[in-house]
Amino acid sequence: MDKRYDAVIVGTGAAGLYAALNFPESVSVLLISKRELPLSNSSLAQGGVACVLDTVHDNYKLHINDTLVAGKYKNTLSAVEKLVKEGPADVLRTKDLGVDYDLNPDGTMCKTLEAGHSRHRIVHHKDSTGKAIVDALIEQVRKLPNVDILENALLYSMHKTLGGFYLSVLKDGKSLYYGCNYCLLATGGIGRVYQYTTNSAIATGDGIAFAYMLGAKIRNLSRVQFHPTAFAAEANRERFLISEAVRGEGAVLLNCNGERFAHNYDKRGELAPRDVVSNAIAREALRTNSEKFYLDITHKPADFIKSRFPMIYAKCLEEGIDITKEWIPVYPCQHYLMGGIDVNLHSETSIDGLYAAGECAHTGVHGANRLASNSLLEALVYSRTAAEDITRKLQKYGRKPLGLEPAHRPITGKKMPSGFRSQIRAILQDTYFVLPKPEKYDESYKKVEEIIKQLFSESYEISSDLVEAKSIAIVASIILDEVREGQS
Numbered sequence: 001m002d003k004r005y006d007a008v009i010v011g012t013g014a015a016g017l018y019a020a021l022n023f024p025e026s027v028s029v030l031l032i033s034k035r036e037l038p039l040s041n042s043s044l045a046q047g048g049v050a051c052v053l054d055t056v057h058d059n060y061k062l063h064i065n066d067t068l069v070a071g072k073y074k075n076t077l078s079a080v081e082k083l084v085k086e087g088p089a090d091v092l093r094t095k096d097l098g099v100d101y102d103l104n105p106d107g108t109m110c111k112t113l114e115a116g117h118s119r120h121r122i123v124h125h126k127d128s129t130g131k132a133i134v135d136a137l138i139e140q141v142r143k144l145p146n147v148d149i150l151e152n153a154l155l156y157s158m159h160k161t162l163g164g165f166y167l168s169v170l171k172d173g174k175s176l177y178y179g180c181n182y183c184l185l186a187t188g189g190i191g192r193v194y195q196y197t198t199n200s201a202i203a204t205g206d207g208i209a210f211a212y213m214l215g216a217k218i219r220n221l222s223r224v225q226f227h228p229t230a231f232a233a234e235a236n237r238e239r240f241l242i243s244e245a246v247r248g249e250g251a252v253l254l255n256c257n258g259e260r261f262a263h264n265y266d267k268r269g270e271l272a273p274r275d276v277v278s279n280a281i282a283r284e285a286l287r288t289n290s291e292k293f294y295l296d297i298t299h300k301p302a303d304f305i306k307s308r309f310p311m312i313y314a315k316c317l318e319e320g321i322d323i324t325k326e327w328i329p330v331y332p333c334q335h336y337l338m339g340g341i342d343v344n345l346h347s348e349t350s351i352d353g354l355y356a357a358g359e360c361a362h363t364g365v366h367g368a369n370r371l372a373s374n375s376l377l378e379a380l381v382y383s384r385t386a387a388e389d390i391t392r393k394l395q396k397y398g399r400k401p402l403g404l405e406p407a408h409r410p411i412t413g414k415k416m417p418s419g420f421r422s423q424i425r426a427i428l429q430d431t432y433f434v435l436p437k438p439e440k441y442d443e444s445y446k447k448v449e450e451i452i453k454q455l456f457s458e459s460y461e462i463s464s465d466l467v468e469a470k471s472i473a474i475v476a477s478i479i480l481d482e483v484r485e486g487q488s
């Protein structure tokens with residue numbers, strides 16, 4: 001074993017970083033990230049974090065209600081209450097930790113409106129809130145004496161023992177081996193299971209796959225959110241998000257004929273929850289026989305657009321669109337996962353000592369559909385909860401012996417043939433997108449199972465390609481199995 005820790009956190013998005021900041025110095029922690037620290041879905045978040053800070057114009061009941069309405073009342077109420085009531089303190093803590101939220105002239109935090117929210121309650125840093133949070137938290141985590149950080153280090157295998165876990169990590173072509181009593185999976189979402197996604201390259205569902213292989217309960221993985229307005233680039237797999245906040249500030253959706261149509265499908269129009277707007281676009285595409293859609297914010301003053309959405313303005317300009325004068329081409333794509341590794345209110349999974357937080361976890365807060373800007377809040381609240389619960393357990397039970405180390409499997413082997421990942425992505429994109437195709441569920445599931453057999457039957461060389469191919473195959477298979485069994 002290379003080193004033994006009290007706790008290992010896998011992931012350096014908002015969930016992993018904030019968890020690290022919530023351990024006392026007495027707890028030894030290893031924090032690992034399979035790529036550079038800032039590369040994560042968290043860094044891509046634009047709109048902001050939803051929380052009730054203004055108790056004159058807003059209150060917890062309203063935020064809870066908006067979350068339940070968006071989630072179609074399939075949310076776990078106790079998890080939503082915890083999120084909404086504990087969230088404001090965590091957001092204020094991140095401000096104290098240096099996150100540069102936009103402020104009003106009187107020093108209070110600016111709050112904007114997003115789809116599905118009945119009040120202005122989204123705090124933000126321009127249109128790059130996630131990056132502001134991640135940058136500030138990384139700076140703070142680097143100062144922690146009890147936290148070792150391992151960058152570009154891929155967790156590729158987990159072994160459970162009586163007292164904890166042994167983790168195998170691939171770094172610089174070598175295998176490293178760590179032991180810990182507690183492990184927190186904060187490995188993010190599954191966007192890369194789809195052909196087109198707003199998610200970062202790291203979003204391959206690794207943590208979910210590892211938890212599943214350990215026998216953890218996985219729930220509602222087929223609850224996938226498709227964002228209605230991603231920049232409709234011709235080529236890129238990772239599609240740039242045109243945040244809800246753009247519609248919140250008055251942008252309207254147009255079809256291929258330049259006509260508004262969202263109100264024909266739902267009276268809330270462009271500001272209906274994401275699934276409703278995505279659905280409206282998909283149905284309008286069938287009606288008009290065209291996948292060309294646009295967002296128009298040109299009626300707003302150019303100076304306002306540039307200062308409120310500097311990143312979106314710059315990114316669209318790179319693609320040849322000046323959003324102060326031209327319509328933005330948009331189309332729905334995979335964006336977020338509501339389901340995941342099932343956890344309780346302490347962020348504990350069904351496996352002793354294994355915790356999960358952030359997008360890889362299923363707390364039940366989002367129900368059938370996530371309300372905009374609730375996910376960063378969830379990442380903060382439930383990762384802090386995990387750190388607190390692990391600390392309590394360490395105080396109560398001490399450092400338990402880990403038990404026998406398993407035999408090491410060499411990382412060398414045959415090179416994995418290419419093509420598995422693109423096959424899986426094509427299957428999911430075709431079978432289970434905004435308007436799912438139930439007639440294809442069985443056939444697609446069988447195809448994915450066949451790929452899994454091939455991936456697991458050979459002793460391929462351990463590489464990120466292999467680990468991620470296995471992860472997305474397992475995730476795709478769970479999703480398709482869930483929908484064909486009608487479980488979600």
Ligand SMILES: Cc1cc2nc3c(=O)[nH]c(=O)nc-3n(C[C@H](O)[C@H](O)[C@H](O)COP(=O)(O)OP(=O)(O)OC[C@H]3O[C@@H](n4cnc5c(N)ncnc54)[C@H](O)[C@@H]3O)c2cc1C
Binds near residue numbers: 032042375379
């Ligand atoms: C474009 C975009 C915009 C968004 N906007 C908003 C918004 O405005 N408001 C909001 O609330 N939410 C938003 N979201 C959602 C939100 O950003 C994410 O749900 C949240 O940040 C997830 O945080 P996380 O810490 O769980 O995961 P991530 O931030 O994705 O971090 C995952 C981490 O796990 C690591 N990892 C994964 N697998 C392994 C492995 N095998 N070994 C080692 N490390 C591993 C990765 O390297 C990474 O560090 C947005 C998402 C996207 C994609």
